[in-house]
Amino acid sequence: MFRHNTLRYTALVLLAAGALFQAFTAEYFGLEILTEILILAMLVLALDIVAGFGGMVSLCHGALMGVGAYAYAVLSTKAGIALPVAMAGSIALTGAAAWVIGAIGSRSHGIYFIMATLAFGQLAYSYVFEAPLFGGDDGLGGISRLDLSLIGVDLNNSRSFALFCLATLGAVYGASVLILRSGLGRSLTGVMHNEQRMRALGLTVWRVKADVFGLSGMIAGLAGALAAQHIMYISPGLLSWTVSGEALVVVILGGLGTLVGPVIGAAAFVVLKHELSSVTTYWHLVVGVILIAVVMSRANGIFGWIEARWGGVFDRRLADATRKQEPEEVLTDA
Amino acid sequence: MAHDLGFWTLQALNALQLSMLLFLLSIGLTVIFGLMHFVNLAHGSLYALGAYFAASLAAVGGYWMGFFLAPVAVAGVGILLYSGLIKRMRKSGPMAQVLVTFGLIFVLLDLTRIFWGDLALAIDVPTLLGGRLTFLGVEYPTYRLFIIVLGLAIFGALAFVLSRTQIGAMIRAGVDNDAMAACLGINVERLFFIVFCLGCALAGLAGAVAAPLLSVTPDMGLQILIPTLIVIVIGGLGSLKGAIAGSLIYGFVQTFGAVLAPQLASVLIYALLAAVLVIKPEGLFPAKG
């Protein structure tokens, strides 16, 4: 069950402060990186909801984000629909697609679920690649950002757009917490711990899985619509399964099932990628080694490790919990 | 349609050739999964390594040196992976395995780039298998026929080993219930090791035979991975029957889809996969009931 604790609040405040500082002081390149982090953070929050609290490890969240991006682009540039409506439409459409995937995948578990989501992601990828409506390999350009001139904000300014994404991420985080604390979110966690028992108690398990997967898809769709507005150009590569794989990597790197962790993971991943790719073209090698090391270390990512190590300084309850869990291991981690 | 019988024979042969290549890859992956419940996303990378080894060896000692030694070299890499990583990941959940082998894809991808560079390598068809043969009334490249024959031969050999030999019986027992197999005195750990190495060698062999057909590039492993996964999910994880059925389904749907419905070709196979997952989530011929 999701719970905030002092460490999590502290991390959130620090993250928000860091993002705000970056948003007000950084120049163009720094703002681009910040925006990239913020959008990736939304995607990985969506993924953490289903994978970390529902055991539904999805390899199609990158594709869902791509569906949101393409839906926004097509609705706004080709169908000429008003931008806010196009945005709402892209979120709804992605949510509906995710709901269907969740419903069909609800019968599969473990590796079968991973494979099923991979298949659906690839289905979307090949369709976008083939269909002339989506511009094929060339992608789609000329995508506009939302017009917020009514409240005196020009989103074509990188700083304003970064702040807009930060505000949206805040809202997404809040929504994620509400989802996890709702009856639906509680039941989903129950299903992750013991699906058979939840069913025996009278829960229609597939509906709960599909509903939460749909909600998670809406967040991924939102991230996609913002990504399309950020780069103003999209290509099928956005839906490639490696994007979904990277999203999963970010969740694991940050700390599965902690919400705060994946946000930290997003920041670490984007910064690492930019720093490394400026030094070497072989940055995938370094990321791969780090990923293997993190998974093999059995720590729950960066934030999981921090919670195990320093959570006790902030919370008695956490301190007790850590002490009960193999104290030797906590010591040798240092 | 205005196509004659020869055209369809040609397409059928193309489909069969693609199926056999996929079979060489998927059989290793599926039996490793069936036996060890281990999902190796880096299986495609081993195929790419096989192609690179074959290209380098062919440059030194001709095609056949690559053909015979590349699988051995890839099995060697498999031994390193098994003792370094995979043995320790056996008891982890599917997500951890997917992630570690996903990381491995990144590592192997960049290692091939470091050793062999970003440019595509080419390797010639051996003189023995050059040219074309007339077969069922159509002229078909001898080398592609060789791949079909090789795939069928390996299928036959594996079917024989699995059904008629003692090690085959041990593997079937292990797939069925590894704890029980261990109780029966089978050295399950050694069995895992042998099967893993054999799976790696077959992936290397697939890379070596594919090398003259395609250009050898660092991302060829990523490109083949998804079709291979589709094959084993459609066929059902863990079974020889599933691997051959899935390979044939993929090969024929892909090849004939491209001819009959070019717009839908790439979507078709995923739609089929989705349909299989809805109707039979465990695939058409799962190893266990």
Next chain:
Amino acid sequence: MLETRNLDKSFGAVHVTRDVSLKLERGERRVILGPNGAGKTTLFNQLVGELTPDSGSVHLAGEDVTALPVAKRARRGLSRSYQKNTLFDGLTVEENLGLAAAVHTGNATQLWSDSLAKPEVREIVEEVASQVNLMPFIHAKVSEISYGVRRQLEVGVALATRPLVLLMDEPTSGVGPEMSKGFHDLLAGLPRDLTMLIIEHDMDLAFDVANTITVLNYGEVVFDGLPEEARGSSLLKEIYLGSWEDA
């Protein structure tokens, strides 16, 4: 309240349930006895819908539920506990009970409110926790409580759906004799209108709770009657007690 008519089930050549007809009245407390492999748990699985019978039917509160899936039967008031603990291991006792109560009160699929904070859910959680003596452990995680307490929680979770019929599969399985006795007193103290069907291995303990007894042997009902009759029955001694003592 709960009735089966001519229930039959085979796995290949093994006939696990043979023509089983049972009828439980409202408030009845029936214990099913039988040696290992008599088909008790298989019968339970057919009652709740985890297994489909080959023929025959299951009726709950006068309605044929044979075709209904597990969750729908549960929502109509059929609840079960398992012989092997089937709990939400990473969660607290309170959350375990709360998840069950949330399903019963219709809060389990709500998006706009926290099911575990709802007054009606909290009320059930507290009531059930005191019924099965879980109050002292209410905030402990399942991993932090002893095996015996987990057995209590196993029944508690089933009770928290406020069932009409409660099926318990060896509720005292694996706990010591002294604790078993306490457990049976606890079951005896549950509301009188709750219909209970209990699988039990230990005959003496069964007599503490039961007002009717069914004995299964090789999937077949071989005795159906009052506890006093069961005690005196020579047939029963032969097939059940006999095999029990020999073993």
